[in-house]
Amino acid sequence: MNKIDQRWVWVFLGIFTILVRVILGNFPQIIEQYYSRGIYIGIRTIIDYTIALSPIPLIYLLIFGILCFILFRIFRKKNKQQRIKQRLTNFIFSLVAFLFGIVFLFLTLWGFNYARVPIENQIGIEPNPLSKEELFQELEISTTELINAFAKVKDYDYKVYEEFVFKNSIEDKIRIETIKTFKELGYPTPGRIRARYLYPKGTLLRISTAGFYLPLTGECHVDPGLHPLQIPFVLAHEFSHGYGIGDEGSCNFIGYLTCKNSSNPVIRYSGLLSYWRSVASQYRRFDPDHYKEFRSTIPQGIIDHLREINAQMDKYPDLFPAVRDATYHAYLQTQGIEEGLKNYSRVILLVNAYRKKVELEEG
Numbered sequence: 001m002n003k004i005d006q007r008w009v010w011v012f013l014g015i016f017t018i019l020v021r022v023i024l025g026n027f028p029q030i031i032e033q034y035y036s037r038g039i040y041i042g043i044r045t046i047i048d049y050t051i052a053l054s055p056i057p058l059i060y061l062l063i064f065g066i067l068c069f070i071l072f073r074i075f076r077k078k079n080k081q082q083r084i085k086q087r088l089t090n091f092i093f094s095l096v097a098f099l100f101g102i103v104f105l106f107l108t109l110w111g112f113n114y115a116r117v118p119i120e121n122q123i124g125i126e127p128n129p130l131s132k133e134e135l136f137q138e139l140e141i142s143t144t145e146l147i148n149a150f151a152k153v154k155d156y157d158y159k160v161y162e163e164f165v166f167k168n169s170i171e172d173k174i175r176i177e178t179i180k181t182f183k184e185l186g187y188p189t190p191g192r193i194r195a196r197y198l199y200p201k202g203t204l205l206r207i208s209t210a211g212f213y214l215p216l217t218g219e220c221h222v223d224p225g226l227h228p229l230q231i232p233f234v235l236a237h238e239f240s241h242g243y244g245i246g247d248e249g250s251c252n253f254i255g256y257l258t259c260k261n262s263s264n265p266v267i268r269y270s271g272l273l274s275y276w277r278s279v280a281s282q283y284r285r286f287d288p289d290h291y292k293e294f295r296s297t298i299p300q301g302i303i304d305h306l307r308e309i310n311a312q313m314d315k316y317p318d319l320f321p322a323v324r325d326a327t328y329h330a331y332l333q334t335q336g337i338e339e340g341l342k343n344y345s346r347v348i349l350l351v352n353a354y355r356k357k358v359e360l361e362e363g
């Protein structure tokens with residue numbers, strides 16, 4: 001009797017999970033209650049207290065495993081009787097099964113979080129599009145915050161920042177700070193997520209990414225080629241993904257709050273600097289001349305940091321900018337995020353709405 005081809009199992013699981021995702025996409029409350037605050041807590045706990053205890057980043061082991069598997073398939077004894085056409089069909093079927101398998105694992109291990117209740121509903125804020133004047137106000141407020149934070153770090157040089165992010169237990173520090181923010185916003189923080197530097201430097205930056213969360217291993221990754229002043233914020237952003245937030249703008253928002261509320265001056269400055277860069281780049285699009293004029297009023301030390309960051313980014317230029325934009329845009333759209341890449345500026349609306357809420361509460 002022929003045994004059932006295992007590959008069908010992956011195809012079935014993939015299709016089934018996609019269907020469930022499409023249907024449940026209309027019921028964020030159900031995803032929130034049973035997946036994000038239910039199943040996902042179990043997944044987190046299991047991953048973090050088993051495989052993630054590995055001293056080696058799991059992604060390296062995963063890549064090694066996949067390479068071994070491919071080599072094994074290439075060199076194993078071939079069935080000589082199969083014709084080229086049969087072999088090709090076989091190969092394509094394997095590939096399709098593999099892709100469905102990835103989709104199944106991606107969604108069940110994390111991806112359903114994309115369809116949970118949006119953060120604005122969770123914390124009761126109303127993000128609305130900003131007028132040019134409101135955006136400028138946001139720029140002024142974020143500049144004041146940035147200048148205050150800069151005052152605490154102005155005597156540090158590059159070496160201090162570098163040691164801070166590479167020689168200290170920055171991973172634990174930022175995890176603790178992120179957990180605090182999640183608790184304040186009313187979210188659970190199960191497990192103990194790992195965040196790893198992904199070497200060689202620049203690997204991610206060359207595909208215009210600073211970091212990412214990999215559901216297959218349950219670990220966060222950050223590119224160590226970033227300027228050290230960017231790293232604390234990027235870590236907080238990635239941890240937010242790890243704790244079950246899919247949306248990019250929401251992770252930037254949580255990263256901003258986490259850094260801003262930190263008692264550590266470098267972490268604080270890192271987050272405020274990153275947020276400032278988002279607001280400034282938006283405003284520059286609206287009114288480049290006025291932006292230039294405004295920028296000239298900012299302390300030279302901050303301008304130097306902005307230049308250093310740009311210079312650091314230039315070290316790792318994009319390999320395929322057009323391909324990257326198109327694929328990532330498509331990726332976000334398949335996750336039900338209509339705005340695609342524009343989603344990144346959502347952080348400004350969230351921060352703005354949150355500040356209004358806090359001001360109201362404080363009277």
Ligand SMILES: [Zn+2]
Nearest residue numbers: 237241248251
């Ligand atoms: Zn992200």
